[in-house]
Ligand SMILES: O=C(O)CCC(=O)C(=O)O
């Protein structure tokens with residue numbers, strides 16, 4: 001509660017806090033402290049003294065270009081906060097709270113489930129222009145994950161190294177544009193994780209079949225680490241490894257199901273991660289495969 005609040009405001013505040021708590025606090029795994037301040041996710045806190053009149057502050061002094069529109073003194077307007085509340089009000093009431101993996105990193109369970117059929121239909125057009133292929137690592141090894149890209153930039157690897165390029169080396173043409181439903185989903189997931197205005201220019205499409213794995217790595221070929229990584233899982237379940245800033249750090253094992261979205265950015269942007277060999281199974285939409293969409297800002 002702000003020191004500015006009168007006792008009437010305090011009552012309004014308590015009502016507001018309860019109402020907002022019902023709307024979004026539980027979804028973002030937040031707590032109200034004894035004074036009515038709320039912690040939303042890893043970086044936000046809010047002091048409420050009236051439903052339409054409150055401040056949002058950042059827990060981290062360093063967070064100048066925070067993805068939540070704070071001004072220089074770390075204070076946002078009620079309007080911006082209302083946008084956040086609207087975002088949560090418009091989402092599905094049954095949505096689970098994000099699972100926090102580390103500061104800046106979380107799993108949004110089922111965030112893409114309702115859109116999965118639309119996403120897969122849109123992907124068909126991309127795959128017709130840029131089919132899956134097994135790229136080769138700089139060390140000369142064929143990757144077990146089949147990959148392709150859409151967006152202005154595509155991630156590629158060959159004997160000369162890992163990089164982003166505008167042109168599909170297999171076709172000699174630009175990568176196909178990222179379909180609008182994919183861009184919308186990526187932006188929505190990023191916003192829900194606290195990274196507003198995420199506009200990816202690269203979408204790597206990974207296909208796993210049973211036995212396929214992706215070894216521990218950092219996503220570090222991008223020019224812009226201020227933008228998060230948004231990673232969408234479709235099809236068969238996978239065990240995602242989420243580690244620390246060094247390859248040798250211990251990893252969390254996170255089972256990712258169809259529709260789950262992992263978002264990591266900020267302090268977590270360069271954490272090591274990977275995928276254990278996919279187990280055999282059958283998925284109603286995708287059969288014996290898992291498709292992963294990884295959205296990033298490359299340039
Ligand atoms: O398939 C996944 O879940 C992770 C993919 C990934 O880390 C990548 O494409 O860089």
Ligand SMILES: [Mn+2]
Nearest residue numbers: 217218219273
């Ligand atoms: Mn990665």
